[in-house]
Amino acid sequence: MSPIRFTATAIAAALLLAPAALAQAGGYTPPRAADGKPDLQGFWVNTSLTSLERSGQFKELAIPPEQAAKLEAGRAAADARSALPTDPNSGAPTKGQDVGGYNSFYVDAGTHYATIKGEKRSSWIVDPPNGKIPYTPSGRKAFDDGLHFVRNTFDGPETRPMAERCLVGFGSTGGPPMINVMYNNTYQFVQTGDYVLINVEMNHDARIIPLGESNTEVYQWLGRSKGRWDGDTLVVETTNFNPGESLRTFFSASYLLSADAHVTERFTRVSDTEILYEFTVNDPKLFTQPWKAEMVFNRSPKPAYEYACHEGNHALPGILAGARVNDTLGLTNYAEESE
Numbered sequence: 001m002s003p004i005r006f007t008a009t010a011i012a013a014a015l016l017l018a019p020a021a022l023a024q025a026g027g028y029t030p031p032r033a034a035d036g037k038p039d040l041q042g043f044w045v046n047t048s049l050t051s052l053e054r055s056g057q058f059k060e061l062a063i064p065p066e067q068a069a070k071l072e073a074g075r076a077a078a079d080a081r082s083a084l085p086t087d088p089n090s091g092a093p094t095k096g097q098d099v100g101g102y103n104s105f106y107v108d109a110g111t112h113y114a115t116i117k118g119e120k121r122s123s124w125i126v127d128p129p130n131g132k133i134p135y136t137p138s139g140r141k142a143f144d145d146g147l148h149f150v151r152n153t154f155d156g157p158e159t160r161p162m163a164e165r166c167l168v169g170f171g172s173t174g175g176p177p178m179i180n181v182m183y184n185n186t187y188q189f190v191q192t193g194d195y196v197l198i199n200v201e202m203n204h205d206a207r208i209i210p211l212g213e214s215n216t217e218v219y220q221w222l223g224r225s226k227g228r229w230d231g232d233t234l235v236v237e238t239t240n241f242n243p244g245e246s247l248r249t250f251f252s253a254s255y256l257l258s259a260d261a262h263v264t265e266r267f268t269r270v271s272d273t274e275i276l277y278e279f280t281v282n283d284p285k286l287f288t289q290p291w292k293a294e295m296v297f298n299r300s301p302k303p304a305y306e307y308a309c310h311e312g313n314h315a316l317p318g319i320l321a322g323a324r325v326n327d328t329l330g331l332t333n334y335a336e337e338s339e
Contacts, residue, residue, distance in 0.1 A: 030232060030269035035193040038232045038269045043304060044297035046178065046277070047185040049075060050114040050121050052254060052293070054131025058122035061131060068113050068120040076111040108183040114296050116276070124179075124293040133255055139286030143256040154323030157316055165316070166203060166309035168221050172254045174205030176223060176238045176263045177279040177293065179254055186304040187297065196227055196234065201304040209236055219243070223263065234267040258285040273299040 030038040049072070054061070063071075082104045093099045113120045123131035135143060153159045163170030171181035178187070184202035191197070198207040209227045218224055223238040243259040257263075261283040268276045275297040282290040 028270055031272075033191055037191070037193075037229055038234070039191075040189045040196070040234065040267060040269060040275060041191055042189060043300040043302070044187050044189065044275060045185050045300045046180040046187070046295055046297050047108055047110040048114045048180055048296075049110055049112060050124060050180075050295075052124050052179050053133060054123035054125065058131075061122055061126060061129070062119040063113055063122050065120065072112050079111060106183055108185065109180075116294050116296050121294075124295050125291055126294050127292040128289065134288045134291055135256075135286060136288050139256065142286065146256060154320055156320065160316065160319070162221065163203065164319075166313050169200060169203035169205055171202075173202040174200045174207060174222050176207075176225065176236070176265055177281065178277070180295075184305075184307060186300050186302070188304050196236075199304060201307060203307050203309045219259065223261075230266075232268060236265040236267070238263045238265070255281075256286055257281070258283055260285055 033039040033041070113122070114124075115121070125131045125133070128134050149159075150161050157165060161170075162168045168174055169181075169184075172179045173181055173184070178198075178200070181202060186201040188199040189196065190199070194211055196209045196211065198209070199205075200207070205222060207222055207225060209225045211227045211229070213226065217240070219240045219242045221242050223242075224240040225236050225238040227234055227236045229235070239260075239262050241257055241259050241261055261281065263282075264280045266276075266278040268278075270276045277295040277297055278293070279295075280290050280292045281287070
C-alpha cells in the first residue's frame with residue numbers, strides 16, 4: 001500500500017473512531033430517570049465480532065485500524081454471499097466439500113469489532129493482558145470434563161445443559177457476565193428507584209436486580225444480584241450461582257463458574273448511544289487471578305423479539321431418541337463419532 005493511501009485509510013479510521021472515543025473519555029452528562037439517577041432504559045445490543053477471549057490471529061488488545069478494516073470488509077462480503085439464493089443449477093456438492101451452514105439468515109454476529117476507548121478491540125478481556133481466561137490446572141480440567149460430559153451424556157433430559165432445555169441462554173448471554181453470541185444479542189433495561197431489570201432476548205432470561213440489600217442465600221441460575229449507584233455508574237455484585245448451571249457453554253464453550261464465584265459489573269452511560277460495560281470475575285477455585293473485561297452496549301434501533309424457547313422443546317425427544325439408536329449400534333462417544 002502506498003504511503004498516501006495508507007495515510008488516507010488511517011485518517012478515515014480515526015474519524016470513525018472519534019465519536020466513540022470522545023464519549024468514552026468522559027465529560028458526558030447522561031439523561032436522568034425520575035429518581036435522578038442515570039437513565040439506562042431502552043434497548044441495547046452487544047453484537048460484535050469481538051469475542052470474550054482473544055483469538056490467535058491477534059497479538060494485542062488493540063487491533064491496528066488497517067487490519068480491522070480489512071477483516072470487517074471480509075466479514076461483510078461473506079455475509080452478503082451467504083444471503084444470496086442457492087443456485088439451482090450448481091449440482092450436488094462433491095465429497096468433502098464444505099457447503100456451509102443453513103438458515104444463516106438468523107445469524108447476527110455483526111460485521112465490526114467493538115470500539116472501546118478509541119481502540120478496535122480483539123477481546124473483551126483486558127486482564128490478563130493475553131486476553132485469555134486464567135484457569136488453574138484443576139479449573140481447566142473441570143471445564144474440559146464438563147464439556148465432555150455435555151457432549152457425550154444423553155441419559156435423559158436432566159443431563160442436557162440448561163440452554164438446550166431452554167432454561168437459560170447459551171454462551172452466558174444472561175450472565176453475569178453477559179456475553180455476545182451469534183444471534184439474539186438484544187437487551188432491554190428497565191429501572192425504578194428500587195430495581196433494575198435486564199430482559200435478555202436470548203433466551204427470555206430476566207435479571208431482576210434489587211438496589212440495596214437483598215436475600216443472598218438463594219441460589220439462582222444467574223446467581224443472586226444486588227446493585228448500587230457509585231456516582232453515575234450502576235455497580236452490580238452477584239454471588240450464589242446455582243451449581244447446576246455452572247458450565248456456561250455447550251454451543252459456545254464460553255467459561256466455567258463455581259457456586260462460589262463473585263462477579264462485579266459496572267454499567268456507565270457514556271453517550272446517547274453507548275453503555276460502557278465492565279466486569280470482573282473472581283473465583284479462586286477455578287482461576288489463578290480475577291479476570292477483567294470491558295464491553296460496549298450500543299443503542300438498538302429495534303426491540304427484542306420473542307425467542308419462543310421453552311423447556312420440553314421438540315428437539316429433546318429427537319436428541320434422546322437418536323442417542324438410543326446410537327446405544328443400539330454400540331456408539332458411545334457421540335462427540336467423536338459425529339466428527
